[in-house]
Amino acid sequence: xxxxxxxxxxxxxxxxxxxxxxxxxxxxxxxxxxxxxxxxxxxxxxxxxxxxxxxxxxxxxxxxxxxxxxxxxxxxxxxxxxxxxxxxxxxxxxxxxxxxxxxxxxxxxxxxxxxxxxxxxxxxxxxxxxxxxxxxxxxxxxxxxxxxxxxxxxxxxxxxxxxxxxxxxxxxxxxxxxxxxxxxxxxxxxxxxxxxxxxxxxxxxxxxxxxxxxxxxxxxxxxxxxxxxxxxxxxxxxxxxxxxxxxxxxxxxxxxxxxxxxxxxxxxxxxxxxxxxxxxxxxxxxxxxxxxxxxxxxxxxxxxxxxxxxxxxxxxxxxxxxxxxxxxxxxxxxxxxxxxxxxxxxxxxxxxxxxxxxxxxxxxxxxxxxxxxxxxxxxxxxxxxxxxxxxxxxxxxxxxxxxxxxxxxxxxxxxxxxxxxxxxxxxxxxxxxx
Amino acid sequence: xxxxxxxxxxxxxxxxxxxxxxxxxxxxxxxxxxxxxxxxxxxxxxxxxxxxxxxxxxxxxxxxxxxxxxxxxxxxxxxxxxxxxxxxxxxxxxxxxxxxxxxxxxxxxxxxxxxxxxxxxxxxxxxxxxxxxxxxxxxxxxxxxxxxxxxxxxxxxxxxxxxxxxxxxxxxxxxxxxxxxxxxxxxxxxxxxxxxxxxxxxxxxxxxxxxxxxxxxxxxxxxxxxxxxxxxxxxxxxxxxxxxxxxxxxxxxxxxxxxxxxxxxxxxxxxxxxxxx
Numbered sequence: 001x002x003x004x005x006x007x008x009x010x011x012x013x014x015x016x017x018x019x020x021x022x023x024x025x026x027x028x029x030x031x032x033x034x035x036x037x038x039x040x041x042x043x044x045x046x047x048x049x050x051x052x053x054x055x056x057x058x059x060x061x062x063x064x065x066x067x068x069x070x071x072x073x074x075x076x077x078x079x080x081x082x083x084x085x086x087x088x089x090x091x092x093x094x095x096x097x098x099x100x101x102x103x104x105x106x107x108x109x110x111x112x113x114x115x116x117x118x119x120x121x122x123x124x125x126x127x128x129x130x131x132x133x134x135x136x137x138x139x140x141x142x143x144x145x146x147x148x149x150x151x152x153x154x155x156x157x158x159x160x161x162x163x164x165x166x167x168x169x170x171x172x173x174x175x176x177x178x179x180x181x182x183x184x185x186x187x188x189x190x191x192x193x194x195x196x197x198x199x200x201x202x203x204x205x206x207x208x209x210x211x212x213x214x215x216x217x218x219x220x221x222x223x224x225x226x227x228x229x230x231x232x233x234x235x236x237x238x239x240x241x242x243x244x245x246x247x248x249x250x251x252x253x254x255x256x257x258x259x260x261x262x263x264x265x266x267x268x269x270x271x272x273x274x275x276x277x278x279x280x281x282x283x284x285x286x287x288x289x290x291x292x293x294x295x296x297x298x299x300x301x302x303x304x305x306x307x308x309x310x311x312x313x314x315x316x317x318x319x320x321x322x323x324x325x326x327x328x329x330x331x332x333x334x335x336x337x338x339x340x341x342x343x344x345x346x347x348x349x350x351x352x353x354x355x356x357x358x359x360x361x362x363x364x365x366x367x368x369x370x371x372x373x374x375x376x377x378x379x380x381x382x383x384x385x386x387x388x389x390x391x392x393x394x395x396x397x398x399x400x401x402x403x404x405x406x407x408x409x410x411x412x413x414x415x416x417x418x419x420x421x422x423x424x425x426x427x428x429x430x431x432x433x434x
Numbered sequence: 435x436x437x438x439x440x441x442x443x444x445x446x447x448x449x450x451x452x453x454x455x456x457x458x459x460x461x462x463x464x465x466x467x468x469x470x471x472x473x474x475x476x477x478x479x480x481x482x483x484x485x486x487x488x489x490x491x492x493x494x495x496x497x498x499x500x501x502x503x504x505x506x507x508x509x510x511x512x513x514x515x516x517x518x519x520x521x522x523x524x525x526x527x528x529x530x531x532x533x534x535x536x537x538x539x540x541x542x543x544x545x546x547x548x549x550x551x552x553x554x555x556x557x558x559x560x561x562x563x564x565x566x567x568x569x570x571x572x573x574x575x576x577x578x579x580x581x582x583x584x585x586x587x588x589x590x591x592x593x594x595x596x597x598x599x600x601x602x603x604x605x606x607x608x609x610x611x612x613x614x615x616x617x618x619x620x621x622x623x624x625x626x627x628x629x630x631x632x633x634x635x636x637x638x639x640x641x642x643x644x645x646x647x648x649x650x651x652x653x654x655x656x657x658x659x660x661x662x663x664x665x666x667x668x669x670x671x672x673x674x675x676x677x678x679x680x681x682x683x684x685x686x687x688x689x690x691x692x693x694x695x696x697x698x699x700x701x702x703x704x705x706x707x708x709x710x711x
Binding site: 155156157160161172174175176177178179270271272273290293294296298302305306309313 | 463464589593594596598602603606607608609610613671672673674675676677
């Protein structure tokens with residue numbers, strides 16, 4: 001019984017290939033059912049995001065299932081397998097567990113730590129659950145993967161630092177002001193980036209927005225959007241001292257804000273720090289502004305630099321996350337091993353055999369007059385009886401394993417016959433030493 | 435060996451444990467990883483308090499009359515002050531640095547002669563604990579301000595130059611660090627002022643004059659003026675950030691010199707605590 005992953009991702013296939021094999025979310029039932037109908041596949045989940053398409057399957061014959069899964073992916077999308085083959089990866093067993101844990105924990109993502117992937121996998125699993133194509137193993141497997149992702153998120157700082165330029169600006173502001181709650185933002189110009197960054201600031205607690213633009217009507221329009229206050233471009237410098245954060249992206253070819261103007265504004269606001277963000281190219285703000293005490297100026301390149309540094313930091317955190325994943329793989333594997341029916345059969349037979357021996361001894365102790373052949377006959381009878389009793393459950397267990405729903409029988413037998421298999425190792429040892 | 439000396443050594447060990455745990459939590463940088471450090475620091479502070487009480491009982495006077503006792507008492511006030519600050523701010527980097535300073539103070543204290551000596555009759559006064567408590571508490575608060583100022587400057591440098599080291603991700607915001615600077619100033623300055631005034635009153639009673647320009651007094655006064663200037667600048671002209679941080683560092687250097695340097699280099703009326711004991 002093995003978990004198999006067949007698929008492709010941003011790491012192995014360009015978007016032109018990925019889009020040809022994508023599964024639209026509104027029509028998941030057909031592919032899921034077709035996949036489950038494959039003779040070697042006993043459970044099926046399909047994950048389809050813009051960065052990856054993956055089939056998760058359970059099978060007793062990995063090699064045969066792999067061939068079927070690849071063919072299914074090609075056939076379903078009506079493209080020749082040859083064009084797909086080189087982009088596909090096939091992962092089985094422990095590696096497959098590791099892969100899926102990494103994917104849900106966002107360790108395999110294009111931007112490590114991005115938060116969407118977990119939701120996407122949850123949705124994919126939802127389809128499989130809805131159409132009942134995920135069985136005992138994949139149900140347990142995916143739930144485990146979700147809990148691993150949660151652990152990674154809470155125990156590492158993998159999603160800790162901003163990896164987009166506009167969010168990096170918000171984080172820098174937090175590093176300067178502590179909290180940006182109640183701060184004032186001045187928007188100069190109305191570039192798209194500028195607007196996006198302003199939105200981030202407003203969503204994160206900035207309460208007052210001033211907007212200025214050479215075309216006053218545009219300033220008014222944008223100000224209305226943030227329920228802010230439009231300011232005439234000609235005298236926005238008079239309002240500079242009110243702003244804690246200044247976002248600038250005009251089309252001006254010369255500096256809109258000079259260092260001495262900033263100096264004056266700072267004096268007016270008693271040196272309370274100011275954060276200037278210059279998203280314009282060519283730049284709007286004199287770089288010397290950064291030299292003014294308590295003033296911090298970041299241009300586009302600076303912000304990109306912050307993003308890159310944060311990405312590096314995420315990669316460091318990923319190492320920690322991999323340790324968590326490794327630990328959880330071990331746990332899941334021992335659960336998988338418990339699914340195997342052989343130890344249960346052995347334990348059951350041993351249990352019965354012990355009882356038989358004990359009862360024979362007791363009987364012979366009371367019936368000392370029996371001849372040797374009598375004793376042999378009794379032994380043979382007891383042995384035949386126990387074998388006949390044990391035959392149907394053994395057969396049923398083996399069949400159940402093939403249908404991969406053995407767990408319920410294993411559990412039941414353990415309780416009914418007080419069997420000690422499947423217990424944690426420590427417990428097992430304690431029993432043996434009794 | 436006296437019980438208080440045994441306890442002192444135990445305190446030293448627990449401070450060392452707290453410092454290591456804090457340093458470890460800075461390295462791993464996980465939320466909540468500084469919990470063990472905080473608990474050990476609290477335990478250390480508690481044992482330290484017991485140590486001081488024991489020494490008070492064994493010696494029969496407030497144990498701040500020689501260098502061993504002074505270092506120990508200073509470490510104790512610093513630990514107490516920091517635990518108060520830490521209740522609200524919870525910052526592993528500040529905690530690790532402060533507990534390292536505490537540990538160093540304790541190590542210095544352990545290198546000095548530790549035996550209880552007979553009390554110099556001049557010091558046998560109820561003014562001793564009053565004068566010393568105000569002065570040392572003021573120093574402890576200024577030490578916290580100094581630590582915050584150092585980190586302020588480091589972080590400000592990184593934000594200006596846009597080059598971020600691993601420390602950047604572990605530091606609180608500039609605003610928080612500046613606020614610590616301000617809060618410490620508003621608490622430390624009155625404490626220091628009370629220390630100087632109580633000293634002057636005591637001097638009048640024992641030496642017959644409020645002020646005699648002995649080196650400790652002179653340097654304390656210079657230090658007082660530095661912090662007075664900083665407080666004035668903050669309240670009136672809006673000195674903050676970098677300038678306030680630099681002044682807090684300069685002020686602390688003077689605090690250090692007044693506390694230790696004067697005793698070692700400039701003999702005067704306050705020389706009860708010179709190296710000779």
